[in-house]
Amino acid sequence: MIAGVKRERDVDEDEEEEVRVKIGRSHGIEDKRSRHCPYLDTINRSVLDFDFEKLCSISLSHINVYACLICGKYFQGRGQKSHAYIHSVQFTHHVFLNLHTLKFYCLPDNYKIIDSSLEDITYVLKPTFTKQHIAGLDKHGKLYRAYDGTTYLPGIVGLNNIKANDYANVVLQALSNVPPLRNYFLEEDNYCKIRRPPGDIMFLLVQRFGELMRKLWNPRNFKAHVSPHEMLQAVVLCSKKTFQITTQGDAVDFLSWFLNALHGALGGTKKKTSIVTKAFQGSMRIFSKKLPHPDLPAEEKEALLLKDEYQEKMSESTFLYLTLDLPTAPLYKDEKEQLIIPQVPLFNILAKFNGNNEKEYKTYKENFLKRFQLTKLPPYLIFCIKRFTKNNFFVEKNPTIVNFPITNVDLREYLTEEAQATEKFTTYNLVANVVHDGKPTEGSYRIHVLHHGTGKWYELQDLQVIDILPQMITLSEAYIQIWKRQDKDEGAESHTGA
Numbered sequence: 001m002i003a004g005v006k007r008e009r010d011v012d013e014d015e016e017e018e019v020r021v022k023i024g025r026s027h028g029i030e031d032k033r034s035r036h037c038p039y040l041d042t043i044n045r046s047v048l049d050f051d052f053e054k055l056c057s058i059s060l061s062h063i064n065v066y067a068c069l070i071c072g073k074y075f076q077g078r079g080q081k082s083h084a085y086i087h088s089v090q091f092t093h094h095v096f097l098n099l100h101t102l103k104f105y106c107l108p109d110n111y112k113i114i115d116s117s118l119e120d121i122t123y124v125l126k127p128t129f130t131k132q133h134i135a136g137l138d139k140h141g142k143l144y145r146a147y148d149g150t151t152y153l154p155g156i157v158g159l160n161n162i163k164a165n166d167y168a169n170v171v172l173q174a175l176s177n178v179p180p181l182r183n184y185f186l187e188e189d190n191y192c193k194i195r196r197p198p199g200d201i202m203f204l205l206v207q208r209f210g211e212l213m214r215k216l217w218n219p220r221n222f223k224a225h226v227s228p229h230e231m232l233q234a235v236v237l238c239s240k241k242t243f244q245i246t247t248q249g250d251a252v253d254f255l256s257w258f259l260n261a262l263h264g265a266l267g268g269t270k271k272k273t274s275i276v277t278k279a280f281q282g283s284m285r286i287f288s289k290k291l292p293h294p295d296l297p298a299e300e301k302e303a304l305l306l307k308d309e310y311q312e313k314m315s316e317s318t319f320l321y322l323t324l325d326l327p328t329a330p331l332y333k334d335e336k337e338q339l340i341i342p343q344v345p346l347f348n349i350l351a352k353f354n355g356n357n358e359k360e361y362k363t364y365k366e367n368f369l370k371r372f373q374l375t376k377l378p379p380y381l382i383f384c385i386k387r388f389t390k391n392n393f394f395v396e397k398n399p400t401i402v403n404f405p406i407t408n409v410d411l412r413e414y415l416t417e418e419a420q421a422t423e424k425f426t427t428y429n430l431v432a433n434v435v436h437d438g439k440p441t442e443g444s445y446r447i448h449v450l451h452h453g454t455g456k457w458y459e460l461q462d463l464q465v466i467d468i469l470p471q472m473i474t475l476s477e478a479y480i481q482i483w484k485r486q487d488k489d490e491g492a493e494s495h496t497g498a
Contacts, residue, residue: 031111031112033106033109033111034111034113034114035114035115037094037095037106037111037113037115039095039106040095040113040115040117040118042070042093042094042095043069043070043095043118044069044071044072045120045121045147046147046148047070047071047072048067048069048072048121048124048222049072049223049227050067050099050124051160051215051226051227051228051229051230052227052229052230053229053230053233054074054099054100055074056074056075056076056083057073057074057075057083058075058076058083059076059083061076063076064076064077064078064098064100065098065099065100066078066084066096066097066098066099066105067096067097067099068084068087068088068093068095068096069093069095069096069097069104069121070091070093070094070095071091071093073087074099075087075096078098078105078107078110079110080108084096084107085107085108085110088107088108089108094106094107094108094109095113097121097122097125099125102122102125102126104118120147120220123218123220124218124220124221124222126214127214127215127217127218127220128214129186129187129214131187134183134186134187137154137155137179137182137183137452137453138179138452138453139453140453141451141453141454141456142453144220144221146222146223146224147221147222147223148222148223148224150223151224152221152224152465153451153454153458154216154217154218155176155177155216155217155451156449156451156458156465157216157221157224157225157226157460157465158224158225158226158460158462158464158465159172159225159226159227159228159460159462159463160225160226160227160228160229160462160463161462161463162227162228162229162232163245163246164244164246164247164249165228165232165244165245166248166444166445166446166462167248167249167250167251167254167445168228168232168235168243168249168251168254169228169445169462170251170434170445170446170447170460170480171251171254171258171434171480172212172228173216173432173447173449173460174432174434174447174449174480175258176213176216177431177432177449177450177452177482178279178380178431178432178482178484179452180275180278180279180379180380181275181276181279181380182213182217184275185209185210185213185214185275186210186213186214186217188210190275191206191210191266194206194266194267195267196265196267200265201237201238202261202264202265203265204234204237204238205234205235205258205261205262205265206262206265206266207234208230208231208233208234209262211230211231212226212228212230232245233245235258238261239257239261242257243257248441248442248443250388251434251436251445251479251480252384252479252480255321255384255480256320256321259276259280259320259321260320262274263276263277270318276320277318277320278379279378279379279380280320280321280379280381280382281318281319281320281378282318282319282322282374282376282377282378283316283317283318283319283374283375283376284316284317284318284319284353284372284373284374284375285314285315285316285317285355285373285374285375285416286314286315286316286317286370286371286372287312287313287314287355287370287371287372287373288313288314288315288368288369288370289310289311289312289313289369289370290309290310290366290367290368291310291360291366291367291368291369292304292305292310293367316375320382321382321383321384321480322353322381322382322383322384323384323386324346324349324350324352324383324384324385324386325349325352325359325386326344326349326385326386326387326398326400326402327342327344327348327400328398329342329399329400341399341400341401342400343400343401343402343403344400344401344402344403345402345403345404346402346403346404346405346409349385349402350411350414353372353373353374353414354373354413354414355371355372355373355414355416357371358370358371359371373414373415373416374411374415374416374419375415375416375419376419376423377411377415377423377425377426377485378485379484379485380431380482380483380485381411381428381482381483381485382480382481382482382483383480383481383483384480385402385478385479385480385481386398387399387436387477387479388440394440395440395441396440397436397439397440397443401474401475401476401477402474402478403474404430404474404478406429406430406470406473406474407429407430408427408429408486409427409428409429409430409483410426410427410428411426411427411428425485425486425487425488426485427485427486428483428485428486429483429484429486430450430473430481430482430483430484431449431450431452431482431483431484432447432448432449432450432480432481432482433447433473433476433480433481434446434447434478434480434481435447435448435476435477435478435479436477436479437476437477445461445479446459446460446461447459447460447461448460448468448476457469457470457473
C-alpha cells in the first residue's frame, strides 16, 4: 500500500510544483534560480537519445521518468530518495527533463528551469508540425544539419536494425513516404480524440506510428537516423509476439497485419473508412468456379459440371494490396554452369487481373478456378510480388527479376468496362520499392524511396542511406512496391530522378 501511495505521489510531483509556482507568482515570488541556472553548460546533447522506451534504468518503471541531460540515462522521480535525486548527488549531474511534461529541473536543489535555449531538446523529444510545414514537405529538397554535424533530408532517414527487424523497418519507411498517410500521422490532433474500448492496447500502434513519423520527418534532429525501438515494442505487444525484434520476419506478412491493425485501431471497419483505406483500398470482382476432383471418371466430371454448385459465381471484394504471382523459375544452367536468373515484364504478371486469365486454387478438400478484374483503383496501389513458396519442409525463393518502368504504368485495361468509363486517372508512378536479398529464411531487406521534393531516388538499408539511379532499381529482386496514382495532369519527369 505504501508503494502505491508513493507511486501516486510521483505522478503528482509536477502538478504540485505547478501549484507552488502559481501561488508563489501570485505573491510576487519566483525562484530566481529558475531563469539563471548555472548548470546549463553541462548539458551534453550528443548523448541524448529519446527513441528508446521511457523506463527508469534502475526501477524499470515508466511512471514519472526523468532524463539526465548530462549522461542521457533515465531515472524515476524527483523527490528525495528518488532515483533521479540520488543520481544527481552521486554523479553531480544537475539538469533533468521530465519525459512526460517536458519540463526541466535542477536537482538536488529541486527548482524548475526556464530557459529558451532548451527548446531544441523538447522539440527532439516531441517534434510538432504546423499545417503550413506539412504542406511544404514535398515542395523542396532542403538538406538539414543534425547536431552531430551530419546532413540529412527529412523523411530519408536510416532506421536502426536492433537485431533482426529490417523486415519491419522497410515497411515503416515505405509507409512514411506515402504523403496522405504521413501527413495524417504528423498531426496528433487527427487521431488523439479517437475513443477506444477500455483496455484496448491496439491504439498504442497508432500513437507509436505517429511518434515515429514525426521523428523521421523532424528537421531539427540531433542525429541523422532514428531508432524504431518504441514502435517495434508496440508491434511485438499488439501482434502477441507474431512479429519480433530478434527474429527475421516476412515484410509482406508484416505489411498486411500492420495496415489492418492500424485501420482497426483508428476505428475503421468493413464499412467505415480510415486514412489507411482512403489511401490504399481498391476493389475487384472475383469469378470463382468449383472444379470436380481430378481423379473422378470423365462422365462423372461432366455430370457434376452441369450442377449449380459448379457454375461460375461472381463476388465483389476490397483489397489493400494486390498479390502478383511469378512464373515458376527454370532450373536450367547456362554454358558457364551458372543458374540463369529469369526475367518477366510487370505487365505479364499483372495479367492475373485482366478478367480473362484463370488460375487454379487448391484447398484441402476442393479446387477452384478463379479470375479477377479490378473495379476501383486506390490513390496508392501496393503490389506484393510472391517470391516465397512455403510447404511443410522448407521455404523456397523465386529469384525472377521483374522488369518494370518507374513511371507511367497504365492499369486501365485491368478495369471492368463500367470502371473504365468512370475512373478518370489510371496511370501510376513508383514511389517505394522494397527488396529482399539472399536466402529465404536468413536474407536481408532494403528499400528504394522517391523523395518527392527533389525527384531523386534513395536506397536505405538500416542506417545506410545512399542516392541511387532510377535504372538501378529495376535490377533488384523487388518484393513490395507502392505506386502513386497520377491525379490531375502530373508529368512523370519529376519522378524519374532526371
